[in-house]
Amino acid sequence: MIEVRGLTRRYGDVLAVDELSFTVEPGKVTGFLGPNGAGKSTTMRVVLGLDRPTSGTALVNGRRYAAFAEPLREVGALLDPGAVHPGRTGRGHLRVAARANGIPRRRVEEVIERVGLGRASRRRIKGYSLGMRQRLGIATALIGDPGVLVFDEPINGLDLDGVRWIRGLLRQLADEGRTVLISSHLLGEVEQVADRLVVIGRGRLIADATTERIMSGLGHVQVRVRSPRSDVLLTGLRERGFEVERVDAGELLVDGGAAEEVGALAHALDVPLQHLSEVRQSLEDAYLELTSGSVEYQGHELATEGAR
Numbered sequence: 001m002i003e004v005r006g007l008t009r010r011y012g013d014v015l016a017v018d019e020l021s022f023t024v025e026p027g028k029v030t031g032f033l034g035p036n037g038a039g040k041s042t043t044m045r046v047v048l049g050l051d052r053p054t055s056g057t058a059l060v061n062g063r064r065y066a067a068f069a070e071p072l073r074e075v076g077a078l079l080d081p082g083a084v085h086p087g088r089t090g091r092g093h094l095r096v097a098a099r100a101n102g103i104p105r106r107r108v109e110e111v112i113e114r115v116g117l118g119r120a121s122r123r124r125i126k127g128y129s130l131g132m133r134q135r136l137g138i139a140t141a142l143i144g145d146p147g148v149l150v151f152d153e154p155i156n157g158l159d160l161d162g163v164r165w166i167r168g169l170l171r172q173l174a175d176e177g178r179t180v181l182i183s184s185h186l187l188g189e190v191e192q193v194a195d196r197l198v199v200i201g202r203g204r205l206i207a208d209a210t211t212e213r214i215m216s217g218l219g220h221v222q223v224r225v226r227s228p229r230s231d232v233l234l235t236g237l238r239e240r241g242f243e244v245e246r247v248d249a250g251e252l253l254v255d256g257g258a259a260e261e262v263g264a265l266a267h268a269l270d271v272p273l274q275h276l277s278e279v280r281q282s283l284e285d286a287y288l289e290l291t292s293g294s295v296e297y298q299g300h301e302l303a304t305e306g307a308r
């Protein structure tokens, strides 16, 4: 389990993380979402003991990272897959990591197998593709068989095969009862694999709930309607509290209702319709709007879920 409580991190004038609190539970994949600069990496670095909080705490299994005598056995991290010695082979890199942490050498072969690095593990890292570097980074994270995993942007930049593979692996790791936290700046990357989402913007918590709940709160629906008597319909809709925008002489865009309601009202007013449809804003657009802070987007619906 990871518990972030009232975490604040300032860099001079920049408030990178602002009073952030959330919990990452075992047995689930939790997506940590927010646009570039939202504070995800900073939060993860504090969790991993690589940065100090200005105030607040970040605990792994109830303790600060620095308190662990053998941290790789508690928490595995993928932060920067480029930060490896390019002249070493993948296997050599894993052996160094194992030796430095008192981990038996057989684990090296086990993790090579698990991430599907195979024969590539005998080649020098400088010749690795991004996907292979990512697999090596994950193998390194898994070497101590930790119960908690923290992966910063593990899906970013992978090809379709790589994305499928990593989603499958994340699911397995959670099903084994591990705590899995993955960051991303794209909703589309994590919506399929994450059970829960913690969404942040400008260092602050925006939403913390199941993926299903957050997805159903996103995506703004409008009704597009065309009628030769659109002025009558416009008046009728406004009288009933709908927000209506006139697109042109015959076409209206209606907020806050479903197509059936608009159709039923048109029928009641004896207004003929030439077109009636629902238009849903793309989820990615809705998410960007939510995180940009430009709109208070269904704030209550998306607020932190009490019951888990």
Ligand SMILES: Nc1ncnc2c1ncn2[C@@H]1O[C@H](COP(=O)(O)OP(=O)(O)OP(=O)(O)O)[C@@H](O)[C@H]1O
Residues within 6 Å of the ligand: 011, 014, 015, 016, 017, 034, 035, 036, 037, 038, 039, 040, 041, 042, 043, 185
């Ligand atoms: N060492 C640092 N010194 C100064 N400012 C920093 C430092 N690290 C991060 N920041 C700033 O803190 C803010 C949050 O950055 P952070 O990297 O945590 O965001 P992020 O959500 O991980 O974004 P990205 O997806 O781009 O990695 C940004 O404004 C960033 O410029």
